[in-house]
Amino acid sequence: EIVLAQSPGILSLSPGERATLSCRASQTVDSRYLAWYQQRPGQAPRLLIFGASSRTTGVADRFTGSGSGTDFTLTISRLEPEDFAVYYCHHYGSSPQTFGQGTKVEVK
Amino acid sequence: QITLKESGPTLVKPTQILTLTCSFSGFSLSTAGEGVGWIRQPPGKGLEWLGIIYWDDDKRYSPSLSRRLSITKDTSINQVVLTLTNVDPVDTATYFCAHRGSSGSYAFDIWGQGTMVTVSS
Numbered sequence: 001e002i003v004l005a006q007s008p009g010i011l012s013l014s015p016g017e018r019a020t021l022s023c024r025a026s027q028t029v030d031s032r033y034l035a036w037y038q039q040r041p042g043q044a045p046r047l048l049i050f051g052a053s054s055r056t057t058g059v060a061d062r063f064t065g066s067g068s069g070t071d072f073t074l075t076i077s078r079l080e081p082e083d084f085a086v087y088y089c090h091h092y093g094s095s096p097q098t099f100g101q102g103t104k105v106e107v108k
Numbered sequence: 109q110i111t112l113k114e115s116g117p118t119l120v121k122p123t124q125i126l127t128l129t130c131s132f133s134g135f136s137l138s139t140a141g142e143g144v145g146w147i148r149q150p151p152g153k154g155l156e157w158l159g160i161i162y163w164d165d166d167k168r169y170s171p172s173l174s175r176r177l178s179i180t181k182d183t184s185i186n187q188v189v190l191t192l193t194n195v196d197p198v199d200t201a202t203y204f205c206a207h208r209g210s211s212g213s214y215a216f217d218i219w220g221q222g223t224m225v226t227v228s229s
Contacts, residue, residue, distance in 0.1 A: 001171065035215035037155075044204055044219035045147075045155065056217065088155055092215055095168035097145075099155040 002027055002091050006100035012108040019076040021103045023089035028069050033093030036065055036074045039102075040085045048087075049074065079105070110134035112144070112205050112220035119226050126195050126225060130188040130205030137163055138183040143208035145216055146179060146190050148201040156201075160208065161188060195227045 003026040013019055023034070031052035037045035047056045049065035052072055062077040076083055084107050089100040116128035128146075135142055145160040159169040161179045169177050178191040188205060202224045206216035 033214065037216075039155075044222055045216070046219070047209075047213075047215055047217045050209065050213045050215040050217075054213075056213070090155075090157075090215065095160075096170050097157040097160070097168075099147075099157060102154045 001096050002029060002094075002098055004089050004091060004098055004100035006087075006089060006103045008103060009101070010104045010106060012106050013079055014108045015079050015081055017079050019074075019079055019083070019105055021074040021076075021087055021105075023067075023072040023074070023100050025070040025072070025091065029072075029091050030093045031068045031072075033091060034065075034067070034072050035090045035092060036063075037088045037090060038083075038085050039088065040082075045088060076105075110207050110218045112207060112218060114203055114205050114220045114223040116203075116223055116225065118224060119228065120195050121229050122196055122227055123194055126190075126192040126199065126227075128190045128192075128203055128205075128223065128225070130190070130220060132186050132188070132205075132207065135207065135210075136183065137161075137181050137186070137188070139163055139210070141210035143210070144181070144188045145206050145208055146188075147204045147206060147216070148199075149204070149222075150198075150201045158190070158203075162208075197227045199225070200227045201225060 034052040036049040039045040112132040142163040146158040202222040207218040209217040
């Protein structure tokens with residue numbers, strides 16, 4: 001089973017700042033099968049990035065996914081008020097699929 | 109437009125069987141490449157992948173739940189059913205079903221709203 005470790009657990013930033021979220025895998029992940037989701041309180045997760053770097057239709061271009069092998073990154077270039085949420089990485093290239101434990105981006 | 113909605117009991121007693129239904133529209137689970145997954149989230153915690161069923165009836169389960177978990181489909185009425193036996197209070201969570209993207213994505217591109225299940229006597 002591939003374990004995904006996200007860091008930091010909590011990221012305290014101000015609107016307009018840049019956010020960098022990390023997802024590290026316990027073994028090599030095929031980058032075609034690494035996704036990022038955003039979850040706001042009381043809502044279902046929303047797919048932002050698939051294939052490590054492809055944005056889903058309708059996702060703002062301030063969200064950028066990158067990485068390969070065991071290290072992946074989600075970057076939010078300039079935080080908007082609606083971006084303060086929890087973010088999860090997800091590997092789906094083999095079973096069992098797994099999620100990281102999440103990074104909460106909160107207002108500083 | 110793809111939509112999914114979970115339904116089932118909100119309260120289940122320990123040792124009982126939990127059955128949840130995912131009703132969906134906008135795609136057919138008999139079409140090659142399609143799939144529906146189940147994910148749960150205990151209160152205040154992260155996401156846990158439970159399993160997935162594919163268009164060809166292939167099923168994959170979380171190893172920690174494989175002895176208690178079953179996922180089936182009824183393509184004629186566009187439903188997927190999750191069955192979890194011998195439930196315990198640790199199974200208390202919001203349960204989501206989600207559509208597996210079939211045109212290049214393969215991640216969970218559309219999610220249901222989730223249904224909260226409490227396991228308690």
